Amino acid sequence: MPELTVGQYTLVANFLSFTIAVMGATTAFLWISRSQVSDPYKIAVTVSGIVTFIALYHYVRIYMSWSEVYTITDGVLVATGKSFNDSYRYVDWLLTVPLLLVELILVMKLSAQETVSKSVKLGLLAALMIILGYPGELSDVDGTRWLWWSLSMIPFLWIVYELFVGLKDAIAKQPPAVRGLVGMVRNLTIAAWAFYPIVFIFPMLGISGPVAETMVQIGYSIADIVAKALIGIMIFAIALKKSAVEVKV
C-alpha cells in the first residue's frame, strides 16, 4: 500500500465505517419491511437484505484490516507491517453479485422455469466474472492483469447483453406502474458495475500512489452502496407497488 497522509488514511476509515452503517441500516429496513409485500415478492426482498447483510460483514472485515495497517501515534502514521487485505472485496462480490441478479429476476415474477433458468445462467456468469478477475487483482504485472481483465470482461459483457436483450420482453410485460422503475434498476446496475473494471485498470494506466488508493477505496464503497443498498431499496419499492397493483386486479 502506498504511504498515505493521516488525513487520507482517516478519510478512508471514515468512509468504510459509513458503508458499514449504510449496509446495516439497509439490511434492517429490508428485513423488517418484508412483511408488507405479498407472498410472491417476499423472497426478492429477503435476498436484497441478504446482499446488504453479506456486504455488512465484509465491510467490517475490510475496516478491521484497514485499521491494522497503521497506528496513529501523536498524529503520525506508523506502519505496523501488516498488509491490507483488499481481497475480502472479491469474496464479497463472489456471493453478492450473483445474488443481485437473482433479486432482480425474482422481483419480475417470471414463470418458475424462466426464474430458475435465468437465475442459474446469470448467477454462473457473474461468479465466473469475479473468479476471472481475482488472479489479475493479485498480480503486479501489467500483462497478467490485462489478460485476466480481458477474460473477466467476456462474462461481464455477456451479462450486459442478457440484461438488455434477454430481459427486454420480460420488462415490457411488467405492470405499467413499475415498468420504468424495473428498467432503472437494470440501468443503474450496469452503470455501477462498469465502475469496477475501470478501477481495475488504474494501476496499468500508471494511476497509483496515495491519492489513487484513497479514491479507489472511496469509489468502491460508493459503487457498492449504489449497487447493493440503493438497488435493494428500489427492489423493495417495486415489490410494494406490484403487491398493491395485483391485489386490486
Add this chain to the structure above:
Amino acid sequence: MPELTVGQYTLVANFLSFTIAVMGATTAFLWISRSQVSDPYKIAVTVSGIVTFIALYHYVRIYMSWSEVYTITDGVLVATGKSFNDSYRYVDWLLTVPLLLVELILVMKLSAQETVSKSVKLGLLAALMIILGYPGELSDVDGTRWLWWSLSMIPFLWIVYELFVGLKDAIAKQPPAVRGLVGMVRNLTIAAWAFYPIVFIFPMLGISGPVAETMVQIGYSIADIVAKALIGIMIFAIALKKSAVEVKV
C-alpha cells in the same frame, strides 16, 4: 501444521471467511423465510437454519484459530507458536450431522411415529460416526488412524443404506412436484459426506505438506457449504413447494 506460503495462508483465511459469510447469510435467509411455509414444515426450515447457525459459530472459531498460527509482517509469515485447532470441525459435525438427517426426515412429513424412530436411529448413527472418527483424527500413527476410520465407516455405510433403502418408500410417496428434489437432497448429502472419509485418509496415503493442507481446508469448507447451506436451501424449496401443493388439494 506444514509451512505455508503467504498466498496459501491468505487463501485459506479468505475461504474460511467466505464460509462464515455463506453460513450467516443462509441462516438469516432460512429463519426469515420460514414464515412462508405451512405449519407442518416450519420445524424442518428452522432446523435447517439451526444447522448453518451452528456452522457459522464454528467457522468463526476456526477462522480465529487459523489467524493465530502466523502473523504476516512485511509480507513474511512468522509462526507465533500457537497450533491450529482443527477439531472444532468435529464438535460442529457432532451437532450438525445428526440435525441434517433430521431436517431431511422432517421435510418428508412421515407419520409422527416414523419421524421419531427414523430421526433417533439416523441421528444416533451419525453421532456415533463422528465420535468414532475423532480419536483417529487426533493420532499421527497410521495404524490407529486406519482402525478408527474403519470403525467410523460402519455407521457411515449404515446411514447410506438407510437413506437409499430405508427411505425409498417414503420418497416414492412424496408429491410428484418435489419427488425429484427430495431424491436430489438425499444423493447430494451422500456425495458431500463421502468427501470427509476420503480427506481423512490423505495423511495415511502420504498426501501431506502445504498444498495438501490448503486443499483440505478449502475442500472441507466447500463440502460443508454443500452439505449445510445448499441442502438447507433445497429443504426450504421442498417445504415451499409442498406447502403450495397441499393448500390447493
